[in-house]
Amino acid sequence: xxxxxxxxxxxxxxxxxxxxxxxxxxxNKIRAFLLVLPLLAFILVTFLVPxxxxxxxxxxxxxxxxVFPKTFxxxxxxxxxxxxxxxxxxxxxxxxxxxxxxxIGKASTRMNYSKSGWKSLLKKSKRxxxxxxxxxxxxxxxxxxxxxxxxxxxxxLGVMVDPTTMGYYLNAVDLKFDSNKEIIRQKENRRIxxxxxxxTFKVSFxxxxxxxxxGYPISYLLATLPLKYSNLLMICVLLPFxxxxxxxxxxxxxxxxxxxxxxxxxxxxxxxxxxNRFQLMYNQTAVIIxxxxxxxxxxxxxxxxxxxxxxxxxMRAALNLGASPLHAFYRVYxxxxxxxxxxxxxxVFIIAIGYYITPELVGGKDGQMVGNWxxxxxxxxxxxxxxxxxxxxxxxxxxxxxxxYNKIVGIENIKLG
Amino acid sequence: xxxxxxxxxxxxxxxxxxxxxxxxxxxxxxxxxDDLVVxxxxxxxxPQIFWAYTAFYDKAAFPGKKPKSMKDFFDVKxxxxxxxxxxxxxxxxxxxxxxxxxxxxxxxDVMSTPEGIDRAFAKLDTIKDHVVFWxxxxxxxxLVSSGEVVMALAYNGRIGAAILSEGKDFEYIWDGTVLEQxxxxxxxxxxxxxxxxxxAHASSAVSNAExxxxxxxxxxxKSSINVIKKxxxxxxxxxxxxxxxxxxxxxxxxxxxxxIADPFWWADNGAxxxxxxxxxxGS
Numbered sequence: 001x002x003x004x005x006x007x008x009x010x011x012x013x014x015x016x017x018x019x020x021x022x023x024x025x026x027x028n029k030i031r032a033f034l035l036v037l038p039l040l041a042f043i044l045v046t047f048l049v050p051x052x053x054x055x056x057x058x059x060x061x062x063x064x065x066x067v068f069p070k071t072f073x074x075x076x077x078x079x080x081x082x083x084x085x086x087x088x089x090x091x092x093x094x095x096x097x098x099x100x101x102x103x104i105g106k107a108s109t110r111m112n113y114s115k116s117g118w119k120s121l122l123k124k125s126k127r128x129x130x131x132x133x134x135x136x137x138x139x140x141x142x143x144x145x146x147x148x149x150x151x152x153x154x155x156x157l158g159v160m161v162d163p164t165t166m167g168y169y170l171n172a173v174d175l176k177f178d179s180n181k182e183i184i185r186q187k188e189n190r191r192i193x194x195x196x197x198x199x200t201f202k203v204s205f206x207x208x209x210x211x212x213x214x215g216y217p218i219s220y221l222l223a224t225l226p227l228k229y230s231n232l233l234m235i236c237v238l239l240p241f242x243x244x245x246x247x248x249x250x251x252x253x254x255x256x257x258x259x260x261x262x263x264x265x266x267x268x269x270x271x272x273x274x275x276n277r278f279q280l281m282y283n284q285t286a287v288i289i290x291x292x293x294x295x296x297x298x299x300x301x302x303x304x305x306x307x308x309x310x311x312x313x314x315m316r317a318a319l320n321l322g323a324s325p326l327h328a329f330y331r332v333y334x335x336x337x338x339x340x341x342x343x344x345x346x347x348v349f350i351i352a353i354g355y356y357i358t359p360e361l362v363g364g365k366d367g368q369m370v371g372n373w374x375x376x377x378x379x380x381x382x383x384x385x386x387x388x389x390x391x392x393x394x395x396x397x398x399x400x401x402x403x404x405y406n407k408i409v410g411i412e413n414i415k416l417g
Numbered sequence: 418x419x420x421x422x423x424x425x426x427x428x429x430x431x432x433x434x435x436x437x438x439x440x441x442x443x444x445x446x447x448x449x450x451d452d453l454v455v456x457x458x459x460x461x462x463x464p465q466i467f468w469a470y471t472a473f474y475d476k477a478a479f480p481g482k483k484p485k486s487m488k489d490f491f492d493v494k495x496x497x498x499x500x501x502x503x504x505x506x507x508x509x510x511x512x513x514x515x516x517x518x519x520x521x522x523x524x525x526d527v528m529s530t531p532e533g534i535d536r537a538f539a540k541l542d543t544i545k546d547h548v549v550f551w552x553x554x555x556x557x558x559x560l561v562s563s564g565e566v567v568m569a570l571a572y573n574g575r576i577g578a579a580i581l582s583e584g585k586d587f588e589y590i591w592d593g594t595v596l597e598q599x600x601x602x603x604x605x606x607x608x609x610x611x612x613x614x615x616x617a618h619a620s621s622a623v624s625n626a627e628x629x630x631x632x633x634x635x636x637x638x639k640s641s642i643n644v645i646k647k648x649x650x651x652x653x654x655x656x657x658x659x660x661x662x663x664x665x666x667x668x669x670x671x672x673x674x675x676x677i678a679d680p681f682w683w684a685d686n687g688a689x690x691x692x693x694x695x696x697x698x699g700s
Contacts, residue, residue: 120685192699259564
């Protein structure tokens with residue numbers, strides 16, 4: 001062949017080799033992509049879309065504007081000082097009268113968040129309006145229920161004019177918009193969320209702490225005992241791990257309740273009197289005890305996998321060089337196990353912060369966490385916007401923790417096994 | 418629309434909404450309308466049962482003086498110990514007012530004023546530190562059986578079943594019991610004529626009494642109570658039937674001190690009360 005060095009190498013078909021190779025490579029890439037496509041689609045549908053939906057819901061404020069479009073048009077013209085004109089009353093009247101029942105339900109639920117009482121007013125009105133045939137509507141509406149003459153109610157609609165709102169996020173930290181769209185604190189008997197946030201973090205932190213205290217020695221034993229003993233110990237860790245969460249929670253109820261195993265044993269052995277049985281169930285103590293037991297494997301497994309890789313010779317060397325056992329542990333062994341500690345702590349904390357079923361079953365009155373309140377609003381009050389904002393805040397907290405952790409310890413130092 | 422149901426068992430709010438929206442068929446109520454304990458909530462329903470939120474205790478928990486009234490249920494000084502209550506506001510508002518001295522028949526008059534609601538919550542505050550919450554119907558029985566609480570509220574049928582079928586030594590506190598209505602409806606346009614025929618059959622005085630043979634929920638027709646009285650022992654049990662009247666939430670004696678829940682009040686005011694109750698529960 002008579003080719004200069006700079007000319008492209010050709011395949012037998014006369015296509016440059018580079019192009020041909022690229023073609024084959026692209027084919028492979030597409031094939032590889034097709035292989036991960038199901039997984040990608042799965043993650044998209046079950047993970048990313050719901051999260052996006054949740055974030056959208058937490059600020060969405062359209063459902064009312066679509067039920068009363070004309071009312072809001074007229075509302076814009078109102079000066080918000082004196083009672084609205086007959087025109088606004090009449091528009092509202094017909095939109096309430098002619099709308100579908102369930103639409104009113106949805107809209108009035110939202111309206112009730114900005115002024116308690118809208119829901120009952122609209123429900124009553126919807127039934128009553130059917131019987132009113134002609135105006136003047138303003139007069140008749142006020143005559144039927146004097147709340148129609150309340151400036152507060154009308155002003156409360158003002159915060160719903162925009163299609164998006166930060167209101168749910170404010171509610172999630174015990175704040176709210178007043179009728180002039182200023183941010184104010186919730187009424188005192190409605191303030192609960194800051195307390196619940198604090199409680200959730202407190203419980204999660206304590207569970208993480210106790211898991212570490214209990215899990216560290218177990219993991220150390222697992223990593224250092226001869227194989228035949230450590231296998232047995234490993235099974236002791238894994239068996240509860242494989243047991244249903246519900247079964248373990250209920251088992252703890254049997255153990256801890258007032259006439260349960262623990263209290264009965266203490267009474268029988270005369271350590272406490274029959275009258276002074278410990279209140280260990282249906283409170284925060286119960287939540288911490290049960291969650292610690294349930295989440296313990298999530299601490300033990302990453303710790304174990306890290307400790308397994310610490311050569312026993314390090315400790316021996318340290319002792320040999322004259323360190324006391326405590327000193328050797330503190331200066332040599334513990335620093336080596338830090339990746340495991342941080343992985344375990346993060347795992348336990350993340351799982352604990354969103355816990356629902358255990359606090360629900362054993363938490364009683366003061367052991368309820370954020371997850372329980374999300375469920376309460378999801379099922380009882382149907383305030384999904386608030387649910388979404390509480391969920392989004394949880395997500396944000398996790399992201400910040402992760403970021404801080406990455407800054408301080410470095411994410412490459414994490415080891416899950 | 419593909420509807421699999423012909424007949425549905427509904428609670429009052431569903432009965433009202435479904436009838437308003439034309440999902441349920443209108444029924445001929447002339448055969449029973451004068452025989453009901455309360456007027457039916459809509460034109461689509463036939464009577465079925467009353468079920469009740471009722472306070473109860475294990476007799477063993479009170480060897481001496483026994484609690485007898487709703488007042489006693491709310492009195493943690495006279496009868497110390499935990500109380501099991503449900504996690505939503507229905508019936509609790511009514512009971513708190515009864516415990517605070519409001520006559521059962523006047524409860525909704527008081528509840529219709531803002532001060533009345535404040536009064537109910539103030540009464541609830543008095544047991545706040547002594548409550549254990551339940552959300553599943555079987556839980557209060559478990560709480561009382563295990564001695565975790567000394568008294569609890571529960572669905573009366575569950576209490577009855579525990580006494581009658583499991584031989585538990587429970588005692589009802591009928592004072593301040595809150596009765597809730599439950600109806601049958603026919604779905605419009607799906608086997609409608611057969612469904613209506615069934616409703617006519619199911620709402621006869623005898624059929625209405627029939628359920629009490631298996632679980633002590635109360636018939637809605639006044640004459641059904643007489644059917645049961647005459648038919649005693651009515652409750653079917655292996656090894657000999659038993660008298661069911663002492664377990665009936667619609668026993669004439671019980672009705673005198675019971676509150677019949679008003680679904681219209683709850684439809685109008687439920688949202689605000691639930692919101693406030695949520696905050697009460699959490700603080």
